[in-house]
Amino acid sequence: MNVRIDSSRIIKPFYEGPPPPTTNYVPLSVFDKVTYNTHIAILYAYHLPTPPNATIENGLKMALSEYREWAGRLGQNNKGDSVIFLNDKGVRFVEASVDSKLDQAILLHPSPALLSLHPSLKGVEELLQVQLTRFSCGSLVVGFTTQHVVADGDSVSNFLVAWGKVCRGQGMIKPLPTHDRTIFIPRDPPRFVFDHRGVEFTSKNLMQNHDPTYTDADKDVVIHKVHFSFDFLAMLKARASRKINKPYSTFESLLAHLWRVITKARGLCGMETTNIRISVNGRKRLNTVPNEYFGNLVLWAFPSAKVDDLLCHPLPYAAKLIHDAVANVNNNYFRSFVDFATHKVEEEGLVPTADINKSVLCPNLDVDSWLRFPFNELDFGCGGPYLFMPSYFLMEGNIFLLPSIKRDGSINAFIQLFEDKVEIFKQICYTLD
Missing domain, CATH: 3.30.559.10 (Chloramphenicol acetyltransferase-like domain)
Incomplete structure (x- = not known):
């Protein structure tokens, strides 16, 4: 399978009103810091009819306005704390094509060929990447990668559902995501009921x-x-x-x-x-x-x-x-x-x-x-x-x-x-x- 990259660019959130400041950041919670520091890649396959790339791209831009973390970057604030900078630097958006029909065996039987259907997981600065790969038969494969430090599976799936709703013209994202990661407040005095050494x-x-x-x-x-x-x-x-x-x-x-x-x-x-x-x-x-x-x-x-x-x-x-x-x-x-x-x-x-x-x-x-x-x-x-x-x-x-x-x-x-x-x-x- 020869996948041709037709374009690769950074896209940024689209705001209907005045854009928010790009100097804010979200501190990582104790749960963000304990998880896997890597990108996770998932693939979706669609039969005809499929929406044009522009519809998917525009929907993503609008969804990013409510899920700004994806368009940000990991780093440290002036105190040395790990944070997500809400700087709207954007996500990677790749358009690709294959001059042949989609071989179902590739998707039904996992193989290294799947790696060409999404952006690379190595040395990635962007926190979200999307690749749209179109085949001559009309099939569309959407491959995306997400940085696990930013969100777990529940959060990613909520974001995906919201992205789809925006593409379908269903208006505002409801319910809105809760972004406050400072809600995990330790007890005073702390109580170490379990031994977390050797576990987490x-x-x-x-x-x-x-x-x-x-x-x-x-x-x-x-x-x-x-x-x-x-x-x-x-x-x-x-x-x-x-x-x-x-x-x-x-x-x-x-x-x-x-x-x-x-x-x-x-x-x-x-x-x-x-x-x-x-x-x-x-x-x-x-x-x-x-x-x-x-x-x-x-x-x-x-x-x-x-x-x-x-x-x-x-x-x-x-x-x-x-x-x-x-x-x-x-x-x-x-x-x-x-x-x-x-x-x-x-x-x-x-x-x-x-x-x-x-x-x-x-x-x-x-x-x-x-x-x-x-x-x-x-x-x-x-x-x-x-x-x-x-x-x-x-x-x-x-x-x-x-x-x-x-x-x-x-x-x-x-x-x-x-x-x-x-x-x-x-x-x-x-x-x-």
Whole structure:
């Protein structure tokens, strides 16, 4: 696939009235500072009819007037604090084309070719980048990248829905995003109810001297896409929820299943410990934060088990570990984190444990669930996408869960494993005990 870049330029917010000052800034919150410092890339594919590029561009300019952070830049204020400067320097907007039809296999089976459908993730100053790639068949692929320090998945999806509404001529963005990142005020006196060392934070020396327990980083990692039908998920949920009054969620049940089958496929030692890093949305935990909050508000749960225990016990055992670990990241945990991050991190010289440089997570897993995000509502005026997916990013042990674009209750899972483990995974991924 030969992608031709037709234009690449910076576009800036469009204001209907007098523009706001470009000297203001937004301080990063403790949740922004603890997350991954990297760009995330997502792809959308649209069938004919598709709106003209100008419609999408103009809608983006208008949406940026309410989401000014994207058009700003990361930096430090005169006190040395990390901030987002609201200087309206703009976002990268790329127009591209391909002199052939869109090969569906490229989107259905993740490959390095996906990297040409969005701007580069390396050495990026802009906090948001958009690429429109048009194919000779009329298909349109919208690839965009967002700096994770600026916003988490909930905030990004709200922005995308707003962008689509503006393109469809639905007037003002409602509800408006909440931009105040100073609302996370530590308690006086602070209460460190939980130990956040070794969870969200670690010492610089430990981070620098960390040696991965798994040393096969030179093996080939591949992304395997697997589809779980609504009927299979219902059966999985019923099995996971045996002998309990309130059934586990579809997410908990599917993740418990994947944890067990991936552990089997890896062939791990029975006494080895395996855990999962699960994102927990603080908007549903902190009572004082509105759903429209724009920024990062995520911490993580880490269900853990010995391999023998995980595999010898039936599915409900793993589901309960996941359910309980997520439930424990509650309002008290979030408040303890705010106190700790405000008072102890700088004092003790701690750094976040979120590490974007790892290529191998074995024996552990990291799950990114997009099941509740309304990404499929990114409608520029001619209907929603027929497909959306993450770009091509290799990290063994990473899992992406996405709802099927068919909206039939099925789920697509993108599983990253060493190539020599994939065939075993394929053989057992639909096996129920």
